[in-house]
Amino acid sequence: MSDPLRPRASLRTAVVWEVLRDALGRRAKAVGGDAAGELEVLDTGGGSGYFAVPLARLGHRVTVVDPSPNALFALERRAAEAGVADRVRGVQGDAHGLFDVVERGGYDAVLCHGVLEYVDDPAEGVRNAIDALRPAGTLSLLAAGQGGAVLARALAGHFTEARQILSDPAGRWGDGDPVPRRFTADQLSELVTEAGLAVSSVHGVRVFADLVPGVLVDTEPGAIDALLQLEAAAAELPAFHSVATQLHVLAERG
Structure with missing residues (x-):
């Protein structure tokens, strides 16, 4: 099985996958003493399972909340094709009414990716995501920069x-x-800290990937790997946060 965290098609999200893999490994070890242990993960606005299915393939149980029935149908199909249908559950809902469909305080990790741009109240969206965490939990927040x-x-x-x-x-x-709606790194960090979590790290995502001509990446030998390495090297440098297409904030409780 190929590495689900660094597929060729995931060039633009490779940084997020690397951060998530490491963070969930640490959380699993803290919970059960084994970095390969099972976690309960909530993916708000998770759509067709772009993040959820690879996380399930890593051994975690993932609940996806999304308002689109079509996206949830695609999620079910994708999970079945990947052989993880028993580890992925889709429920219809949104960030505003999150606790109408999922348990408050029931998850080791919550993903809130591509949600804050579209909700009426980003602060409420972050608070709800955090309230879904267990006493010790990890929040992964991804939004447009x-x-x-x-x-x-x-x-x-x-x-x-x-x-x-x-x-x-x-x-x-x-x-x-x-x-x-778009955000700066400071705005996202402030939303998280005001809701009661400590920011562990901030990463710039798609700093270069959206600017490099596709033909160059596709035709130059080794270009994809080199670009992945460049994205990873720049992601944590604050100087590049101000030009990133997306911003990723990792925050932890406990």
């Missing part, structure tokens, strides 16, 4: 829109912007 959008619009020649992102409270470039 403001600086990366500025850079992308500027490189595309849309300079007025790039400037608009800097001044807009939600970090949007205009009415046609498909992303309702």
